[in-house]
Amino acid sequence: MATFLYKLGRLAFRRRHFVVLIWVALLTLAGVGAASAPAAGSSSFSIPGTEAQKAFDLLEQRYPGMSADGATARVVFKAPEGEKMADAANKRIVEKTVGELRDGSEVVAVSDPFTTNAVSRDGTIAYASVTYKVPAMELEDASKESLEATAHKAQDAGLTVEMGGDALQPEPETAVAGEIIGLAIAAVVLVVTLGSLVAAGLPLLTAIIGVGIGVATITALASALDLGDTTSTLALMIGLAVGIDYALFIVSRYRSELAEGREREEAVGRAAGTAGSAVVFAGLTVVIALAGLAVVNVPMLTKMGLAAAGTVVVAVLIALTMIPALLGYAGRKVRPAGEKGKSGRGLFGRGGSKGSTKGSTEGSADGSAEDAAAVRPSLGTRWASFVVRRPVAVLLLGVVGLGTIALPATQLELGLPDDGSQPTSTTQRRAYDLLSEGFGPGFNGPLMVVVDARDSASPKQAATAVTDGIKGLDDVVTVTPATFNKAGDTAMITVVPESKPSSTQTEDLVHAIRDTGADVATDTDAKVLVTGATAMNIDFSQKLTDALVPYLALVVGLAFLLLIVIFRSILVPLKAALGFLLSVLAALGAVVAVFQWGWLAGLIGVEETGPIMSMMPIFMVGVVFGLAMDYEVFLVTRMREAYVHGENPNQAVVTGFRYSARVVAAAAAIMMAVFAGFIGSGESMIKMIGFGLAIAVFFDAFVVRMAIVPAVLALLGDRAWWLPKWLDRALPNVDVEGEGLRAHDDAAGKPTEDGKDHEDGKGDEDRSLVRV
DSSP: OHHHHHHHHHHHHHTHHHHHHHHHHHHHHHHHHHHHSOOOOSOOOOOTTSHHHHHHHHHHHHOTTTOTTSOEEEEEEEOOTTOOTTSHHHHHHHHHHHHHHTTOTTEEEEOOTTTTTOBOTTSSEEEEEEEESSOGGGOOHHHHHHHHHHHHHHHHTTOEEEEESGGGOOOOOOOHHHHHHHHHHHHHHHHHHHSSHHHHHHHHHHHHHHHHHHHHHHHHHHHHHTOOHHHHHHHHHHHHHHHHHHHHHHHHHHHHHHHTTOOHHHHHHHHHHHHHHHHHHHHHHHHHHHHGGGGGOOHHHHHHHHHHHHHHHHHHHHHHHHHHHHHHHHGGGSOOTTOOBTTBSOTTOSTTOSSSTTGGGSOSTTOOHHHHHHOOOOHHHHHHHHHHHSHHHHHHHHHHHHHHHHGGGGGOOEEOOOGGGSOTTSHHHHHHHHHHHHHOGGGGSOEEEEEEOTTOSOHHHHHHHHHHHHHTSTTEEEEOOOEEOTTSSEEEEEEEESSOTTSHHHHHHHHHHHHHHHHHHHHHOOEEEEESHHHHHHHHHHHHHHHHHHHHHHHHHHHHHHHHHHHSOSHHHHHHHHHHHHHHHHHHHHHIIIIISOTTGGGGTOOOOOOEETTHHHHHHHHHHHHHHHHHHHHHHHHHHHHHTTOOHHHHHHHHHHHHHHHHHHHHHHHHHHHHGGGGOSSHHHHHHHHHHHHHHHIIIIIIIIIIHHHHHHHHGGGGGOOOHHHHHHSOOOOTTOHHHHHHHHHHTOBOTTSOBGGGTOSGGGOOOOOO
């Protein structure tokens, strides 16, 4: 691996014009495709295998003209203070509004509140339901504008009018200002870490190009593959974060190689062969985690994961090829590590950028002994030394601290966002509140019960038995009479719960109806299915919960095997997996505390608390696991290299931090800044994802990898690197440590870092090729 990437890096350096031209051409091609592709809205939502989805599919078959998945809207009217909706003037306004709503080209039906008894008991609130032919994502802008204009006319006539329903689903808003701030913070961190504007600009430039190719490709394929806006947002979020980090690792290693006195082409090859190997495996863990979301069997989640995984692949390829090419253009503007530039010291100090353990006293790139003498232990070195002296205290503090933060996760409530989770400034939320006021909280989440009586001897008797059974259940306000299709073999029954859609009482009611339906099915041979938005949310949450353990087993299992190959150890990968679980649980605890309980919610603009988005746990497991393994690979690989080259376990930990802590800390800070930039999004799902990923990276990078990992390694000692001999022989040698480059030097008779040939047999003990 290292030898191949070494040759690839040197080739890209020499053929930089060709390499850059290829990437620019790919960006242009993707951009043209995105500009010429038809626009696509939000991805269609389906959950194969669930009862709610089966009911929707059955309705499509048995009620062909009903458009079961068609968009819906509710226009809610409230009479002025002291008046009733039945007053002549108010009634005329409502009837006129209903008539105008029926004129829409995509409208299937509009209900009149006064003929459907859709007026509250106190007579002050009424609503009209609008059903469309097409799903919300396919609804034309003209239909939405006509709906809003008609409602505004009624409002101008003197009524309070608000609108809800998926027909008014807003276009997802991206936090443009937040993204810009995140990139600005990333730029500052890069300048401080790398010491020059040119070196800092390379990771930013390549990350933007990689994300541009990925997002443009997604946009070009969005209509054909039914990819929603959330898919491209996730790809942008992940692509920017890993794109900057991977390029940073290679540029940082390149500067270290320059500090060893190597020529620039050789330094590029070394950086690609060593840090590039770690980039490949780190990227592979992210791809495994994201692509593994397909096991959940939710099309929307699968598409999001695969699209983001594709963007990560692009980021890896750009880091391995375009970064070496651009380093060729940069020339001497990218300084050797430790050479003081305008920005002064790096994020974790200058220490540890030159030479190996012994070689750090041999001078800078120009051989200046005075510069070498000025090198002081870096912050990373001092911290690692403290940890290996106090491993038990550090380990207990880290585990207890994260465990405490994770406690709120035990109260996790899952659900999908509805109009009740919208900010109070939106018409959807105000319509939701008016309906709750006039008809009860459960009216915003009616349940649709479908009775499939095709195999029943008496369909009407079966429907009556279902209706009577539901009326006897707790938390039921209204049960409408059964409505049969033309064939008379299928009936629909609408049930209005007493509790709000996201409550546990409503979830219990759904399960109770299904239990009642099972009893009816036994007696009448009719099948009873419960669907509707509320039931769909419940089934979705349950499906994700059921899939979490298989998903963890698949992703963690594959990554565990991969880490065994990389680290040639059993305990190190096991420790990595357990540390990840601790950080992701702590991140989930923080998400629950902020978005469900409302702690510090005002600081990040959370206007409405409620259940956590159903896909959040499994999504965070996938993304955070991949990113956590990035830091594990980059930090621990350097420790392993020091250990196999003769250092004792504790000293190997310190050496790993000397060369890696600054870059890993900078990479984590950059990733946090990018994710935090999405907290300013107007869409609650994106805001929650941005916060969850940012806090998870903080916990994993700075608590787990920087504190718990070195403490555990210090306690394990030599046992940390134990691997059965039979397994060592069976595993492939991927050469992450760069041993192939050592053999390459031996064959070529090239000088080592101390300036002497291998042929003289001296200096070998001081070699230390991999500084990832």
